[in-house]
Amino acid sequence: MKSKRILVKICGLTRVEEAAYVNQYNADLAGMVLFFPKSSRNLTISQAEAVMHALNPIIQKVAVVVSPNLEQIRQIEAAGFDYIQIHGELSSDILSAVHLPILKAYNVTDMKQYEKYQQYPQIVGYVLDAQEPGSGKTFDWKLAEQIPRDGKLLFLAGGLNPENVKQAIVQVHPDGVDVSSGVEYDHSVNGSISGRVLSNPGKDPIKIKRFIENVRSG
Numbered sequence: 001m002k003s004k005r006i007l008v009k010i011c012g013l014t015r016v017e018e019a020a021y022v023n024q025y026n027a028d029l030a031g032m033v034l035f036f037p038k039s040s041r042n043l044t045i046s047q048a049e050a051v052m053h054a055l056n057p058i059i060q061k062v063a064v065v066v067s068p069n070l071e072q073i074r075q076i077e078a079a080g081f082d083y084i085q086i087h088g089e090l091s092s093d094i095l096s097a098v099h100l101p102i103l104k105a106y107n108v109t110d111m112k113q114y115e116k117y118q119q120y121p122q123i124v125g126y127v128l129d130a131q132e133p134g135s136g137k138t139f140d141w142k143l144a145e146q147i148p149r150d151g152k153l154l155f156l157a158g159g160l161n162p163e164n165v166k167q168a169i170v171q172v173h174p175d176g177v178d179v180s181s182g183v184e185y186d187h188s189v190n191g192s193i194s195g196r197v198l199s200n201p202g203k204d205p206i207k208i209k210r211f212i213e214n215v216r217s218g
Contacts, residue, residue, distance in 0.1 A: 006215050007176030012041035019054035021205040025212045030055055031062040035072050040200035045075050073098055103127050118150055125153030144172045162210035183207040
């Protein structure tokens with residue numbers, strides 16, 4: 001019996017050229033960080049729109065936000081995203097106002113909130129992340145066994161890379177895997193690209209290729 005297809009989400013895109021890598025290697029979803037200046041991957045709406053326009057139309061576009069307000073939600077909806085991934089707080093007012101399908105992100109310190117959101121049909125899936133999202137650090141995947149599967153999507157994130165993603169899939173059995181820093185250039189080796197010094201080293205097409213190949217070959 002053939003195993004189900006695991007969805008691949010490449011998150012934290014920051015440049016139009018990175019869309020070409022995602023297109024070439026057939027990822028399922030692409031994420032962009034918005035309204036979070038603390039992140040080196042943060043984009044303006046106009047920058048995100050440019051990246052989205054370069055993506056294959058079949059790739060689902062995900063706005064990644066932290067405790068968004070209503071104005072930010074409306075800007076995201078107007079930009080044409082397919083999903084909104086919400087970290088941090090999600091009030092009942094915001095929840096009822098969102099018109100896009102929601103992926104609710106959790107980290108290993110706030111999994112007690114999981115049951116709170118199960119009842120809402122707007123929430124179509126969950127992203128289980130490390131304690132420090134975007135840090136490239138993994139967490140004890142055995143914690144994922146505590147999550148009851150309720151028919152909604154479960155994405156595993158946090159420290160995934162081409163080397164460990166197959167083992168993560170075997171251990172957790174997620175519906176999808178979510179990677180950002182694990183497919184970026186090495187900060188210590190490629191701190192600059194084309195003469196530009198970058199705080200965010202950008203996505204590495206070779207790592208994206210290897211990551212997706214390793215997921216698909218499972």
